[in-house]
Amino acid sequence: MMMSENPTIALVGPGAIGTTIAAALHEAGRTPTICGRSAHEHLTLRVDGGDVVVPGPVRTDPTEIKKTVDLVFVAVKSTQVEAAAPWLSALCAAQTVVCVLQNGVEQRTLVAPYLPGSPVLPSVVWFPAQREPDASVWLRGKARLTLPDTPMTGVVLAALQGTRCSVDVAADFTSIAWRKLLQNAVAGLMVLTGRRAGMFSRDDITDLSLAYLRECLAVARAEGAVLGDEVPQEIVDKFHAFPADLGTSILADRQAGRPLEWDIRNGVVQRYGRSHGIPTPISDLVVPLLAAASDGPG
Ligand SMILES: NC(=O)C1=CN([C@@H]2O[C@H](COP(=O)(O)OP(=O)(O)OC[C@H]3O[C@@H](n4cnc5c(N)ncnc54)[C@H](OP(=O)(O)O)[C@@H]3O)[C@@H](O)[C@H]2O)C=CC1
Ligand SMILES: CC(C)(CO)C(=O)C(=O)O
Numbered sequence: 001m002m003m004s005e006n007p008t009i010a011l012v013g014p015g016a017i018g019t020t021i022a023a024a025l026h027e028a029g030r031t032p033t034i035c036g037r038s039a040h041e042h043l044t045l046r047v048d049g050g051d052v053v054v055p056g057p058v059r060t061d062p063t064e065i066k067k068t069v070d071l072v073f074v075a076v077k078s079t080q081v082e083a084a085a086p087w088l089s090a091l092c093a094a095q096t097v098v099c100v101l102q103n104g105v106e107q108r109t110l111v112a113p114y115l116p117g118s119p120v121l122p123s124v125v126w127f128p129a130q131r132e133p134d135a136s137v138w139l140r141g142k143a144r145l146t147l148p149d150t151p152m153t154g155v156v157l158a159a160l161q162g163t164r165c166s167v168d169v170a171a172d173f174t175s176i177a178w179r180k181l182l183q184n185a186v187a188g189l190m191v192l193t194g195r196r197a198g199m200f201s202r203d204d205i206t207d208l209s210l211a212y213l214r215e216c217l218a219v220a221r222a223e224g225a226v227l228g229d230e231v232p233q234e235i236v237d238k239f240h241a242f243p244a245d246l247g248t249s250i251l252a253d254r255q256a257g258r259p260l261e262w263d264i265r266n267g268v269v270q271r272y273g274r275s276h277g278i279p280t281p282i283s284d285l286v287v288p289l290l291a292a293a294s295d296g297p298g
């Protein structure tokens with residue numbers, strides 16, 4: 001699918017990931033319409049070379065949107081898609097490309113019901129970014145996405161071409177998305193301890209993580225992911241190498257008392273495990289604890 005020369009672009013969900021992508025687009029002269037929940041005059045991305053300020057305002061009323069756009073980036077949490085649906089109705093026509101910047105392997109299923117048949121492009125978001133108390137976002141790694149190879153991938157490639165956010169296109173997107181899901185699943189253990197990446201240097205947490213990752217790997221393979229036996233160790237090695245104070249977005253939500261993406265990051269392994277008849281004893285412990293931390297009661 002080709003994009004018009006000056007495509008119109010909107011970003012729904014100007015949080016940690018959304019601000020990073022909005023800043024990348026803005027630096028390349030492709031400033032998106034920013035659609036959020038909280039009003040801000042501008043967005044600020046903290047990067048090594050200083051701040052990137054993206055002019056706003058952040059729009060908060062979907063009824064103000066009078067025209068659909070060519071490309072929408074969706075960067076709300078998976079728990080916020082339903083509430084963000086009025087933005088999707090206002091911004092999307094049948095030909096609008098909707099690129100979902102979320103964790104998980106179910107972006108299409110989650111977002112498509114709120115669209116007028118627009119094509120949905122899932123992505124793998126590799127970089128850590130965190131919201132700071134002053135509402136700026138701290139980009140803590142190299143901005144990088146992986147996209148599946150589809151007829152509309154070129155639209156996103158063109159939009160992000162020459163920006164600080166690099167994009168890889170994967171022939172086997174399923175395997176890459178599941179690999180990232182394994183990383184996210186084990187990161188969920190940080191919610192249960194209230195600790196950051198430094199906790200993975202403990203031998204007992206390393207052993208638990210490896211066992212959990214092997215369980216997730218069995219489910220990923222049953223879902224068609226081609227991932228080797230070395231993947232659990234590689235993911236744990238990654239956590240060992242992270243700065244000790246690096247968190248994860250689900251921990252940030254826990255600490256802010258927000259709903260957690262427990263279902264798309266952890267519950268998914270238990271759900272698919274059940275459908276394939278694969279035992280998931282670690283998920284059976286971890287998932288109810290995360291679900292209760294998120295949704296209560298109590
Ligand atoms: N942060 C990270 O390092 C990474 C995150 N991810 C994934 O990316 C996705 C986005 O995460 P992240 O950026 O951290 O999330 P954030 O919570 O930082 O951002 C979500 C944004 O969506 C806004 N929002 C909430 N509800 C609505 C609504 N109804 N309409 C419009 N905007 C709304 C929020 O507004 P408000 O300011 O009011 O809360 C916030 O600006 C998640 O799936 C996450 O798992 C993937 C890789 C890394
Ligand atoms: C930072 C990262 C990449 C690792 O878990 C992430 O996906 C998140 O925080 O949600």
